[in-house]
Structure formats: structure tokens, C-alpha cells
Amino acid sequence: MKIAVNTGGGDAPGLNAVIRSVVLAANQKGWEVYGIKYGYRGLVDAKQIIRLTPEYVWDITNLGGTILGTAIKGDPFNFPVTKPDGSVVETDISDTIISNFKALGFDALIAIGGDGSLRIANMFIKKGMPIIGVPKTIDNDISSTDVTFGFDTAVNTATEAIDKLHTTAKSHDRVMVVEVMGRYVGWIALHSGISGSADAILIPEIPFDLEKVCNKIRQLALIGQDYAIVVVAEGAKPVGGDITILEKAHLGGEVRLGGIGRKVSDIIGSMTGKETRHIVLGHLQRGGAPTTFDRLLALRFGAAAVRFVEAGKFGTMAAVHSTEIIAVPIEEAIGETKSVSPTSDIIITARSLGISFGD
Ligand code: F6P
Numbered sequence: 188m189k190i191a192v193n194t195g196g197g198d199a200p201g202l203n204a205v206i207r208s209v210v211l212a213a214n215q216k217g218w219e220v221y222g223i224k225y226g227y228r229g230l231v232d233a234k235q236i237i238r239l240t241p242e243y244v245w246d247i248t249n250l251g252g253t254i255l256g257t258a259i260k261g262d263p264f265n266f267p268v269t270k271p272d273g274s275v276v277e278t279d280i281s282d283t284i285i286s287n288f289k290a291l292g293f294d295a296l297i298a299i300g301g302d303g304s305l306r307i308a309n310m311f312i313k314k315g316m317p318i319i320g321v322p323k324t325i326d327n328d329i330s331s332t333d334v335t336f337g338f339d340t341a342v343n344t345a346t347e348a349i350d351k352l353h354t355t356a357k358s359h360d361r362v363m364v365v366e367v368m369g370r371y372v373g374w375i376a377l378h379s380g381i382s383g384s385a386d387a388i389l390i391p392e393i394p395f396d397l398e399k400v401c402n403k404i405r406q407l408a409l410i411g412q413d414y415a416i417v418v419v420a421e422g423a424k425p426v427g428g429d430i431t432i433l434e435k436a437h438l439g440g441e442v443r444l445g446g447i448g449r450k451v452s453d454i455i456g457s458m459t460g461k462e463t464r465h466i467v468l469g470h471l472q473r474g475g476a477p478t479t480f481d482r483l484l485a486l487r488f489g490a491a492a493v494r495f496v497e498a499g500k501f502g503t504m505a506a507v508h509s510t511e512i513i514a515v516p517i518e519e520a521i522g523e524t525k526s527v528s529p530t531s532d533i534i535i536t537a538r539s540l541g542i543s544f545g546d
Contacts, residue, residue: 189219189292190209190295192209193222193224193255193298193299194255195298195300195304196301197324199340199341200251200325200474201336201484202257204248205323205336205489206239206247209239209490210243210244211244214241220239221239225257226257227307230287231283237255248477248482249477251477252474282314288316294317297319298320299321299323308320308517319495319503319505321504322520323485324337324338325340326374328372329520329525330524332504334484336481340477340481343478344475345375346382348383348468348471349365352466353383353416362404362417362455364449365385365466366447367420368468372390373389373423376390377533388537389417389545392526394426394427395425395545396426399546401455402543403543421444422447432445445467452465488512498514503517
């Protein structure tokens with residue numbers, strides 16, 4: 188067997204651990220593994236394919252990012268192609284990718300990616316490509332799996348940052364507003380906000396009213412807490428309002444969210460008269476070494492993906508269900524976004540701790 192592996196979409200801590208696990212597990216079966224660089228782009232230019240031997244990957248489990256590189260604007264069904272006149276046109280190059288994949292003699296592809304990359308994988312599967320998916324995302328928004336690697340590391344980074352903001356907020360009697368990633372779901376904000384003892388957490392699943400958040404801040408002052416920490420998910424929006432966008436989608440890319448932290452900070456400042464500051468944690472949440480939890484999950488996903496290739500379970504992705512890694516149809520996983528249920532235990536816990544959701 189000759190198998191290929193690629194990483195697509197935004198990077199997430201743990202990608203290299205999956206790659207290492209795939210290579211070692213496949214090597215034990217006597218298979219050859221090749222890494223396709225920059226998502227599917229490496230299949231457009233065959234020079235961007237590297238042989239992954241056990242020696243090549245032996246020390247990468249703890250390494251953030253991806254040794255294969257990744258592509259956010261590399262959707263082969265809407266690929267930005269530069270025409271002779273210099274204009275860039277979105278073109279479907281999927282057939283070229285499939286014929287190059289076959290010409291290189293690959294028997295299977297292990298595609299590691301988030302919802303966007305899994306959607307692309309599913310389109311290739313429909314065109315007959317033998318693909319096994321491995322879900323990754325710091326956002327934790329992929330359904331059909333209890334969790335994805337990258338999320339735990341991102342939450343740890345955010346929690347550590349919130350911990351640090353407490354001391355400066357307290358010293359200056361300020362309100363610190365922390366904007367965290369997560370796209371259209373509030374998992375990172377919720378987990379880091381509760382663990383970091385935030386006073387308010389604003390998430391997309393619960394539209395907020397800032398008057399309620401300001402009331403919370405005023406109540407805290409009455410009991411002697413003159414500072415406050417507000418954690419805002421980048422996708423959070425006010426009741427009846429819209430999500431805040433930094434940049435519209437163009438050329439096979441995605442909408443960039445961001446800016447809500449500043450807005451919330453400005454409004455809280457003028458409503459309460461308190462000094463406020465905002466901070467955007469941004470890509471810090473995607474960087475650095477994966478936590479032990481993420482390493483182990485990623486290693487388990489990689490080994491499972493190789494087992495699924497052997498069993499011919501193409502069209503599925505590795506997923507955690509309780510204590511087991513199982514194969515679930517990719518089609519099912521991309522069918523819906525896994526969002527926070529406003530009635531879940533974790534929200535109830537936060538409310539019991541007095542955390543405001545601005546509702
Ligand atoms: O999906 C992962 C993620 O980090 C989101 O949380 C965030 O909105 C987005 O990617 C940022 O993307 P980019 O790296 O293109 O700025």
C-alpha cells in the first residue's frame with residue numbers, strides 16, 4: 188500500500204502527532220506514506236510531495252503547526268487560478284487532483300482537517316477518491332465526535348491568558364474584555380471563561396444584551412469587586428444583531444471574524460463609566476505545543492485512520508465516542524455544526540457560579 192496524508196484549513200496543535208502516528212502505524216504494516224504539502228496544492232505540483240519515513244517524524248509529536256503546511260484558500264473546487272491577463276478566477280481543478288493522485292499510485296488519502304476540509308474531502312469521495320478523514324479544529328465545532336484535538340490546547344492558552352489578566356484588571360480597577368476564537372460556536376469562550384473565573388461570557392449561542400453585563404459589573408462593585416473579566420467569543424452577537432466581521436470571504440477563502448471584543452469593551456466603558464481595555468488572543472490559541480490530552484487524541488486518531496484504510500472504510504472519519512475511536516460517515520459529520528446547548532450542564536454550572544451570559 189502507498190498512502191498519502193495532508194493537512195487542510197487552519198492549523199491546530201496536534202496535527203504533527205497525527206502525521207507521526209499515521210507514518211508509524213502504516214510502517215508497521217509495510218506501507219509507504221507520502222505527505223502532500225499545503226492541503227491539496229501539493230497534488231497540483233507533484234514536487235510538493237514528500238516521503239514520510241519513521242525517521243522523518245520521530246520527534247514531532249510535541250511540535251505545534253504542521254510539517255506539511257496547510258492551505259486555507261486551497262479549495263480545489265474553487266481554486267484561485269491566475270489567468271494570463273493577471274486576473275484571478277475561481278476554477279474547479281478537482282479532476283486534475285484526482286488524476287495526479289492516481290498517477291502517483293496512491294491507494295488512499297488520510298485527510299486531516301476541519302469542517303471546510305472535510306467538506307472538500309467529501310466532494311472528492313463522491314468522485315471516487317478513497318479518503319479517510321481525521322477531524323481537527325481548535326473550535327470544537329465538528330459534530331459526530333465528542334471532541335477534536337487542538338481544542339484542549341487552545342482552551343489552556345486562553346485560560347492562562349485570562350488568569351494573567353485578573354491581576355492587572357484588579358490592580359487598575361478595570362474591565363478587561365478578552366476576545367477568543369471559535370468561529371460560530373462558543374466552546375473556547377465557555378471552557379476558558381469558566382476555568383479562568385470570568386464574570387461574563389458572551390457566546391454565539393446566547394445573544395447578549397450589554398445592559399445585563401453592565402448590571403453584573405455594577406453588582407460586583409457593590410460587593411467590593413471593582414474589576415471584571417468579560418470573555419467574548421469572536422462569533423458572539425447582540426440580541427437582534429449580527430456577527431462582527433473583519434473581512435469578507437474572497438477567492439476560495441472564508442469570512443474572517445473579529446472585532447467584537449473592541450465593540451463590547453467600548454460600550455461597557457461608556458455604560459458603566461469604568462475604564463475598560465480589550466485584548467484579542469487571536470492566533471496565540473492555535474500555536475505552541477499540544478497538551479498531553481491533544482497529543483494522545485491525535486496519536487489515537489492517526490493509528491485509527493490507518494486501521495480504517497486497511498478495513499476499506501473510505502468516506503468515514505475517525506471520531507471519539509466516549510472512550511473509543513470509531514469510524515463515522517464524513518457526510519454525517521459535516522451535516523451540522525456542534526454548538527453549545529444553552530441548557531447543557533456546563534452552562535448551568537456557569538450560571539451557578541454567578542457568571543453572566545448577558546441574557
Ligand atoms: O477555525 C479555526 C480558526 O482559528 C477560527 O477560530 C478563526 O476564526 C479562524 O480559524 C481564523 O482563521 P485565519 O487563520 O484565516 O485568520
